[in-house]
Amino acid sequence: MGQYKKLSSGNPAINTQFTFYPKEVKKLSYYTDGLKQKNRYILSECITLLESRNVKKRSLSDRLIASLSENTYTSIRLGITGTPGVGKSTFIESLGLFLIEKGYRPAILAIDPSSHTSKGSILGDKTRMEKLSVHPDAFIRPTPSSGVLGGIALYTKESILLCEAAGFDFIIVETIGIGQSEVEVGNITDINLLLLQPGAGDDIQGIKRGIIESADIFVVNKADGPQLDLANRTKISYHNALQFFHHPEPGWDTPVFLCSSLENRGISEVFDAIMNYIRLIINKGSFLNHRKMQEINWFEKQSQLLIQSLVLLNPEIKKVYLILLNKLKEQKINSPLALRKMGKALSKLLITAS
Ligand SMILES: Nc1nc2c(ncn2[C@@H]2O[C@H](COP(=O)(O)OP(=O)(O)OP(=O)(O)O)[C@@H](O)[C@H]2O)c(=O)[nH]1
Numbered sequence: 001m002g003q004y005k006k007l008s009s010g011n012p013a014i015n016t017q018f019t020f021y022p023k024e025v026k027k028l029s030y031y032t033d034g035l036k037q038k039n040r041y042i043l044s045e046c047i048t049l050l051e052s053r054n055v056k057k058r059s060l061s062d063r064l065i066a067s068l069s070e071n072t073y074t075s076i077r078l079g080i081t082g083t084p085g086v087g088k089s090t091f092i093e094s095l096g097l098f099l100i101e102k103g104y105r106p107a108i109l110a111i112d113p114s115s116h117t118s119k120g121s122i123l124g125d126k127t128r129m130e131k132l133s134v135h136p137d138a139f140i141r142p143t144p145s146s147g148v149l150g151g152i153a154l155y156t157k158e159s160i161l162l163c164e165a166a167g168f169d170f171i172i173v174e175t176i177g178i179g180q181s182e183v184e185v186g187n188i189t190d191i192n193l194l195l196l197q198p199g200a201g202d203d204i205q206g207i208k209r210g211i212i213e214s215a216d217i218f219v220v221n222k223a224d225g226p227q228l229d230l231a232n233r234t235k236i237s238y239h240n241a242l243q244f245f246h247h248p249e250p251g252w253d254t255p256v257f258l259c260s261s262l263e264n265r266g267i268s269e270v271f272d273a274i275m276n277y278i279r280l281i282i283n284k285g286s287f288l289n290h291r292k293m294q295e296i297n298w299f300e301k302q303s304q305l306l307i308q309s310l311v312l313l314n315p316e317i318k319k320v321y322l323i324l325l326n327k328l329k330e331q332k333i334n335s336p337l338a339l340r341k342m343g344k345a346l347s348k349l350l351i352t353a354s
């Protein structure tokens, strides 16, 4: 690191190793060395590189991804979901600081489908995660949500790998809901936690099966002040609803906790539950199996998206597709016939290409 000039010190929010480099100078080794040295700023640059559409940078990011070693399985990947405003970022601030005390290096990837249109929530996150965002052992980054093929899911998966390469061992993925992105966040994490608002669900009838199945741990946040009683009742409702549900992992009874992220209460119980779950799945062998299946599922889904997008880039195919779509709108054709015509056009393209 001797080559980087130290510009200033004292303020942890300032990159003391920042040196201006003309765009073309950076080589693959700049990024790979930075990751090895656990440099958070270079990690951030690596994630920015993923977004680039510049041909040279795309090729550099391909080489960067290729340089990452095989999965080391030394990290924990935790998904945190919940409706907007339930307190996800505030909860992550408390949990993140707790993790650091335990010796972990947490990386937070906040998926915000709206972040490419409004930068507001990113700013919000910095204030909600005030201490964590300047802590040298933490890394916080909104996941890019626009750009090349694959979108959010593609970037998140690649960003997780980059964070792990930079020595972050507790990856937290914050998202406002399951099923928001092309590939559900549940498919890229080892364990998922759903934050609930006091009063959410109200009674057992109001609690949908989809919600129950979406998480391994439930946490009723904002259990403080005047909302404490309501939070307690919500906890009981969820606890009761969960009695009728068998978690897919044998031996795991999905717990419900109360917590106040703002007052920093209930965090250690949630941490213990996370670790109990991870231990359980490691001991049963399902941790590795789960990740293996995720790799396969992810590749399959992303490949389909990739094929779909690339095929539609072909002007002939796009033309046929749009003509058929129009005919359908004007009710001049039925959908099975349209599909057969599409199939013919595609076969023609693929046969000509081979
Ligand atoms: N009383 C109370 N308020 C809380 C608690 N946790 C968060 N809040 C408040 O709830 C509001 C939303 O908090 P955030 O952490 O931004 O919620 P979020 O789920 O990340 O929101 P989005 O990222 O916009 O989806 C803020 O005003 C917080 O101060 C808590 O434990 N108790």
Ligand SMILES: [Mg+2]
Pocket: 088, 089, 090, 125, 174
């Ligand atoms: Mg947030």
